Amino acid sequence: MSKVLVFRELPRDQLARIQAQHDVLIANPRKGPGQKAAFDAALPAAEGLIGSSYAITPALLDQAPRLKVISTISVGVDNYPIAELRQRGITLCHTPGVLTETTADTVFALIMAASRRIVELANHVREGRWDRNIGEDLFGWDVHGKTLGILGFGRIGQAVARRAALGFGMRVIYHNPRPVDLPYAVHRPLDAVLAESDIVAATLPLNDKTRGLMGVREFELMKQGAIFVNGGRGATVQEPALLAALDSGHLRAAALDVFATEPLPLDSPLRQHPRVTALPHIGSATYETRQAMAELATTNLLQALAGERPSAVYAG
Ligand SMILES: NC(=O)C1=CN([C@@H]2O[C@H](COP(=O)(O)OP(=O)(O)OC[C@H]3O[C@@H](n4cnc5c(N)ncnc54)[C@H](OP(=O)(O)O)[C@@H]3O)[C@@H](O)[C@H]2O)C=CC1
Numbered sequence: 334m335s336k337v338l339v340f341r342e343l344p345r346d347q348l349a350r351i352q353a354q355h356d357v358l359i360a361n362p363r364k365g366p367g368q369k370a371a372f373d374a375a376l377p378a379a380e381g382l383i384g385s386s387y388a389i390t391p392a393l394l395d396q397a398p399r400l401k402v403i404s405t406i407s408v409g410v411d412n413y414p415i416a417e418l419r420q421r422g423i424t425l426c427h428t429p430g431v432l433t434e435t436t437a438d439t440v441f442a443l444i445m446a447a448s449r450r451i452v453e454l455a456n457h458v459r460e461g462r463w464d465r466n467i468g469e470d471l472f473g474w475d476v477h478g479k480t481l482g483i484l485g486f487g488r489i490g491q492a493v494a495r496r497a498a499l500g501f502g503m504r505v506i507y508h509n510p511r512p513v514d515l516p517y518a519v520h521r522p523l524d525a526v527l528a529e530s531d532i533v534a535a536t537l538p539l540n541d542k543t544r545g546l547m548g549v550r551e552f553e554l555m556k557q558g559a560i561f562v563n564g565g566r567g568a569t570v571q572e573p574a575l576l577a578a579l580d581s582g583h584l585r586a587a588a589l590d591v592f593a594t595e596p597l598p599l600d601s602p603l604r605q606h607p608r609v610t611a612l613p614h615i616g617s618a619t620y621e622t623r624q625a626m627a628e629l630a631t632t633n634l635l636q637a638l639a640g641e642r643p644s645a646v647y648a649g
């Protein structure tokens with residue numbers, strides 16, 4: 334029996350699987366000082382951690398000398414110090430694949446929402462402003478026939494491409510370290526993707542190379558009147574540069590599921606911007622997919638603690 338620290342809510346059935354085999358303590362350090370103190374107090378004995386959305390720093394690892402495995406309930410691993418984990422022999426598991434289609438649906442919903450002004454026009458009705466047929470000033474922009482540029486062409490990027498090319502008749506180009514063999518998507522350098530796309534959608538992981546990737550130069554390279562969508566990680570975008578590109582009229586709109594700081598601060602200009610559609614990081618947030626993520630993360634944890642190779646290891 335190992336000591337397991339659960340640092341984010343787990344569905345009851347998955348928690349029960351862990352409790353059946355291990356000694357479990359639940360403490361979510363994002364839920365106030367009491368929970369944070371309980372989390373810190375549990376670290377010295379913890380052999381397994383499971384949770385997400387909290388930065389596990391080298392300083393925290395120093396407090397957890399018995400730790401063998403961290404199982405994150407996410408595919409993104411930017412909250413974890415990968416090199417430190419490798420050095421300390423701690424396994425990091427994550428949840429690839431089970432959230433791909435749902436997150437691609439969210440990215441495509443953002444593409445549609447920004448192009449067809451869905452949120453703005455729904456508010457037009459809700460706020461009692463629909464008193465005649467809308468005029469040109471409220472018209473949207475076709476998606477079919479347009480060029481979609483995808484930044485980061487992994488599992489989610491490719492699932493977005495399939496929707497765009499096969500479902501919506503879009504031309505798809507992408508920027509990725511390596512080409513992917515798909516008949517309906519063309520590998521191009523970053524600058525060409527930015528310059529040729531009507532809509533740019535980022536599905537990038539956050540790492541040293543992608544942090545701040547979209548800055549002033551990159552937004553200027555985008556077409557006049559183009560749309561920017563982000564379903565990857567907020568910190569891949571320099572938000573002041575995005576705001577400047579929107580305010581100058583260079584970009585038509587942006588639709589964002591992720592932000593440099595989450596939850597989005599109350600005073601962020603992105604929150605109220607008339608041409609920004611902002612979602613609260615819901616890429617994978619459906620009942621089915623969150624359950625599948627929790628199940629895979631739990632299986633990963635139990636396998637690692639049993640000395641087996643986990644189903645989805647990121648490092649270790
Ligand atoms: N909004 C949300 O709720 C969600 C957001 N995400 C985010 O989406 C990201 C992608 O997930 P997923 O598709 O499963 O991951 P993958 O690892 O399958 O895809 C990421 C792709 O980005 C590529 N890439 C890495 N660095 C660069 C770079 N500098 N320039 C261009 N491409 C690069 C990778 O290439 P290579 O493999 O060669 O390194 C890979 O092809 C996650 O890391 C996470 O941050 C994920 C789920 C939900």
Ligand SMILES: O=CC(=O)O
Pocket residue numbers: 406407408409410432616617
């Ligand atoms: O952002 C979500 C993830 O799974 O990564």
